[in-house]
Amino acid sequence: MTRSTAQEEWAYVAGVQAYVYGYPLVEIVRTCALMTAVDTPGESGRAPVNQFSHCPRPWTHEDRDVVTPANDLLYSMAWVNLADGPVVLATPAPTSRYFVMELIDAYSDNFRNLSPRVVGPDASRFALVGPDWSGTLPDGTEEIRCPTNLIWALGRVLIDGPDDMQEARAFQTQFTLTATGKSRLPQSVIDYQTTSRSGIAFFENLARAMQDNPPPAVDAGLVAQFARIGLGPGRRFDTGPGSEARIAGLTRAVKAGAQIIEGHTRSRRALPWSINYAGGRLGTDYLARACTAMKGLGALASDEALYALGDFDASGEQFDGARQYVLHFPANQLPPVDAFWSVSIYGSDFYFADNPIRRYAIGDRSRDLRYGTDESLDIHIQHTEPRQGISNWLPAPSGRFYLILRLYHPRQEILTRDYVIPAVRRVEENPAG
Template identity: 30%
Template sequence: MGSMIAQKFREVSGSAPEASSTAEVAEIAEEAYLYGLQQVIFYETRYNYTQAEDSNVYVGVNRYCFVNEGKPITPEFKAVVTPNATTLYATAFLDLQEEPVVMEVPEITDRYFSLQLMDQYGIYFLYAGNQFNGTRARAYLIVPEFWGGKIPAGFATTEVIHAPSRTAFANIRIAMMEGSEEEVRHINALQDQCTITPLSKWIDNGHRGVPGKDQELVPGRYRTFPRMAELVSRQVDRQTAEDFFTYLSLVLNDPGMPLMKDSRKEAEMLSRLAKIGIGPGKDFLWSELDRKMQNSLTEGFINGHKKVKKATQENLVYMNGWMVLNAEGGFDTEYLTRAVMADAGWGGPDSNVSHVGGFLFVDSDGKNLDGKYSYTLSFDMDELPPVTEFWSIPIYDADGYFVANELNRYTISSFMVDRGDLHIKDGKLTIYIQHEKPSDPARVQNWLPAPEGGFRFTARFYGPKIPIVDGSYNMPRPVRVK
């Protein structure tokens, strides 16, 4: 079997694959799915940002993409599912292969903001912002491994961030409390002051960042394969086994994505992958495999996909029916946990220190939410969600998108409570969730318009306290009006 498989792979270097049977190939392929899902989604998403010129997020490397062009998310926006209605985003992919970059953020004192950096394994190596280290303006020097240059004297040691690899995903969130045109302009002005500048250009510019609009677009120079242009970013359900293992081969041969250091488990995984012809120095070609080999890889791919979906359900904390992902961090080589985090919400925080999401698809009787019915969601004012920052409860159609309504309202949030926008009676906040506009003006004030058909929620809790994380908070569920 080993010699037969060897003939089906064209290898750049290394020993021939040595899987002893089709059953072993399927077993290794399943392990490979768990091991590589996070990195594969990273690679695919980076392609869309930095190389796919037809993509609506194409900005090249080291430049922010302002989600929805820096405007509030509306029903017309379909780029991602379950978007947030209370933050404006800026995201980017860093390329540190030639030199460090300087990331600047302005002073932001009037609202929540965060800057977070994630490596290809889904591990965050920087959490910054008012929730973590204050509100003053900062410049962070992001230094790749093995860089031997001189760090400018003006940087504090706490602002020199040593990246574990030579590529990273950056995400800036700035809270939007009311969504007025004036507020959006204010947030956009803050976003314009968030810059990513190669160190040499930062020095040449007088130790100041260069706005993205003033920088030349630099496309990524990463290996690709033809079908990448057909695959939608982060839609892993559309991938075939051929797509996945071709991606994984590219990941393991990307010079900007080094392997985990001093990890015996990683070394053992690479040894297993080598048996199916995937690994550093190997060129994987699906078309040169025989049908038995392709079928075995496909079997393992499908089994891995199913295993991740099952584990995702088992990894949830139930908060009175709301489902919260159990994100404790520290999953470095816990491959199944890493895959679950990627599948459930790629790019989300690797632990609950920043924020968590709560998913809900059913009412208090366990029946699917449907816009042909009316519901109430009631909070005691002294038992609102326990957070240090803010919470919001957006509503989506069954596919995870906002639906147009006459109020242009897609969420209920703590900001609305704080402003006094919602009607409070007898110490209770009651939200009316229904498709038709209520006839009572007080109910219109608290109306969260529902789609006509099925719908769902993905609540956000920024700065969650322990009762949110461990599920002990008694989060109310919608009650169907009889």
Template identity: 30%
Template sequence: MTDGTTDLQALAAEAYIYGYPMVRNLDEVDHVSRKGMGSVAPAPFNEFSHGSKPASPDGPAAPTADANNDVIYSVAQLDLSGGALLLTVPDTGGRYYVLQFVDAWTNNFAYVGRRATGTGAASYLLTPPGWDEEVPPGATRIAAPTEMATIVGRWACAGPDDAAAVRALQEDTHLEPYWTATGELRGLPTHTYIPDEEPETLFYEKLRARMAAFPPAPADGTYQKRFAPLGLLDAESPYARPEPELAEALRAGFAAGKEQVEQEATRGDGAQRQNGWQRTYHAFDYNADHFEVGTLKDPQWICADRELGRMLRATSAHTALWGRHGYEAAHAMAWDDADGRPLEGEHSYTLRFEKPPPVDAFWSVTMYGLPERNLVDNPVDRYSIGDRTPGLSYDDDGSLTLRLQAQRPADDKTAANWLPTPEGRFRPVLRMYTPRAAVFDGTYELPPIQRS
């Protein structure tokens, strides 16, 4: 193997890490628009599709991320190539909700909802790159960095009896073409046909076509030029019949890049561990360029190291595509108990909150079985527990002790605080919606999970 081939393989691995988030994201955009997602039915571009119920063990609720039993989803895939869209949202009467805007490169570039914009009725004009027309009176502009984007809506739902109220709010959430829009949509960029048995080559071909259609921020546009030797900047595809040296480099680089992303995703950041919990508060800080309505342009929430940010973007796309910034909802997960032993359903555990998580919305702990990371089926249909759970039993000092175990506790007081586990390995996830500063500055410490 020549040094030139080795260099080309290393470049292909680097290109995989860089391009994986957009390729993965737009593949999911295509899939959800055609096949749907959990209770969210398929829908054409520029139309909302609304889920009908919180997630359950019946199926997934979001791509690659853990199913969320706290909310009901709404999803809209945006194609702004035909012009601007007008979004109107209803008054939710204080109910927590968030509409999260994700561009083609997986940047969370805007938020509309209780934390970001309040819960009153409002209108927003969603505009494509280069748009320079007047914004209608009463509307707030949200400029999308790329012509394609995704709105991921999450509506707080307290259970099946609350679903009808959420549905009414969903039906009052509208997306329509602005009057100057042409309605002619380009859709996902087409790419040269690559046989199914060549997934490595197909990946780079998709990346080539999509990089051209959806340019990144200028800083990354400069960085992209280093991939010219791979053919990723070519106007015509070099991948239908690649030269042997290039084909070998793409195969090896694809495998190496994929391995790096998977290793990084499972290794995690030890500095973010606390009492057995892995805190993922900063998993989406890779957006350093696009700050529209509801985002925080604050160094605390921006990864200044672009090389690190590219890997962070890739691992987040791999494990939690369409996840939110920590300031919207902070997540922590645990695989082990306080003594470092794996969490297993043959044992009973307690999780004692001396003080509840400091939030402005609400918090919950959701149970997932391993290795599939599915919600845990149980006879009481309880998949999460938190401050909205009816009938919780607090201790005399105001603390709250949750019981994590497979079998129902014998006494009613303990059973009121029971979060059922599977018989085998499991992993709980703590979600804190609109967390306060104490969650991030170390003032608030997550409690350990103790084996009984």
């Protein structure tokens, strides 16, 4: 093996690890760059840094900034940069309405949730501060020390049907942000690039993002291995003369890394449902973290919500809109939650697909659901309207798709895995007919 070949192979091996490790960080920066590229807050989740965008309607197939969105809630989104000082987050006094304000760091970790279970009975004010900040907090605030200077504040407010929309909107607008210093984007967000001459924009983006958001100490051993390929906090990624072999290896690593992550987003044993019981707090499980960022960026920690991902039917075959399916919940075996549950459907591109009735999810608050005489529930999942009518129809795209069953405030029986989610069956295999 020549020295040039050895350099390329080392760059490939280390590059695959770096890709899997850095994918969530780059995805966070990409999403931040996309959603802050506006002058004033809009209604689709986009707003300048340190400002909320309050979305006044549930997300549909028209919303494509964030993969795998929910359709049961109103979103309030803000990208916050703490490099120039604290930012004060105000939350409304809880009512009977479900809400959660999720705080996500630059590595996609859900490090804190603010919900009625933790904020107390009154309106609250929290001072978000960066990992190295020191100083005096604004009066009347409680400190939340964040792991990175770039964070994503992702609020969810439950809507209880169309008649509740106005009150839900009024509630969500009570989430506010107030910066105590400048409001400017991190340099890695400003310089984010989707393509480059060498084809390795990913690693250039990663190097800048790591400089703005140094990896946590627990990652030091792994990150140290990336130094030989020119990656590390405070390092400028070199693509100049003499780096040809390294760049060739890293270019291959980008393709392989993406295939590895995408392949692991599906159950390796073709199980009907797979549940990540760690949710949005995955620590050093870097592959699981990357998979979550690819197919569920912004996932909540499991004490707030569980996500069951379905790619396969009961026979172990991938879902396809050319077929017809039914999800049958027997009587008294609906998902065990204390807040709410819903099943959402997504195309192979990780977004909602357009459909004639503009329905993207079915759950316990769906209107006009028809239950069996024994109180069982069938959800019909197919591309064309079922013969039973549209009441229990979850319209599928024409091609490949996947499902997510969201369980907010999951009960103990599903956390301990005593409750088993029924498999989705082809219609002709459905014992309930």
